[in-house]
Amino acid sequence: MITIQIRLFAAHRDIVGRPELTLAQPAGATLGEVWAHLVVEHPALARYTGRLLFAVNQQFADPTTVLHDGDEVAFIPPVSGGAAVL
């Protein structure tokens, strides 16, 4: 088993109700699998599937990325930086 730290932001945090989660996962778990796990626990997240960016340890990553013990995982909802400007 590995333990990962999940950071949650914006609408994701509102849905989950917390800014961080610590999660135990089987060795070899991927980012995509962790996201799927979260969606099962918080079905309101489902509408972000296919619309979010993934990061591991503050680097962009993709759903097939295999996680390691102690990784910081972020699921990044659609961004809107800088923007009062459409």
Add this chain to the structure above:
Amino acid sequence: MITIQIRLFAAHRDIVGRPELTLAQPAGATLGEVWAHLVVEHPALARYTGRLLFAVNQQFADPTTVLHDGDEVAFIPPVSGGAAVL
């Protein structure tokens, strides 16, 4: 006859040696004719022919514009406003 005031700038002023000239011209004289007159008196201006802008009373005009008594005429050498930037 009409009397016009000529404003000279930048390289034109350096060539003519004055920032302003008062010139008497026949009634019906055009901007282009006045420029040609200046070029005869100051041949170093010749290289600006075809490269300058014309103005009468602070409005852009063209060489065929007929002048009137009291007009302020400007022969505008190639401009370079704003530009440390090429």
Add this chain to the structure above:
Amino acid sequence: MPEFQPFLITHQPLDPAPLVAYAQAPTDGAVVTFTGVARNHVAGRPTASLSYEAYAEMAVPVLEQIAAEAAERWPIGRIAVHHRVGTLAIGETAVLVVVAAPHRQEAFQAAAYVMDRIKEIAPIWKQEHWADGAAEWRE
């Protein structure tokens, strides 16, 4: 006095002057500054205020990455980007992008590119607080 940080996520009000001073080198004839401002309406709906949230530990490296992308594409000088987080009143500055370059075309193009990329990938989120009291994340 702390060293100037060209890429910054901050709760403090933004001021373009230090970014311009940082970016401008004697070889650069052009400096383009983009200021993104909290507006009083979005798609016609009146807003009372905005708040921004960032994944700051990641947002700063992403801003650096975006600047590096711009520097690969155009012959430009220095870039600085400051983004505010927290609650902003209408009219307050949310983001500043400053790009210096020898020539103005490249400065304009690079500044526009940096803003486009910030909106594509920088982990920064905006919540609109409507005049009627509701709030909504912009997505």
Add this chain to the structure above:
Amino acid sequence: MPEFQPFLITHQPLDPAPLVAYAQAPTDGAVVTFTGVARNHVAGRPTASLSYEAYAEMAVPVLEQIAAEAAERWPIGRIAVHHRVGTLAIGETAVLVVVAAPHRQEAFQAAAYVMDRIKEIAPIWKQEHWADGAAEWRE
């Protein structure tokens, strides 16, 4: 205190802050500022200083005309342009163009357009004072 003049030819050092404050309206989410700076070289030749001269009575109406052209082409807000005249040291600001708009693309495009047009038609001339003592009008 004199009223702010959005279009100005001046011997005084330029400061972008009042132009940005003037241009920015609550409906405008984007403000683009172009700063044109005296460079330390032109086409590789070292410059010691620059001087600018304007036909000021005409330059101000021409700047107003250029701003009106931009407002016909893009949905933008306010524009301000200040141009300095006299002798400038390297690094000093020669021109400021500020354009506010609801959206950033239009603000960038209009600001670039205004600068292009200033260089085409505004009766303002630059003389380069080379490091070797010679001087030359830029044409």
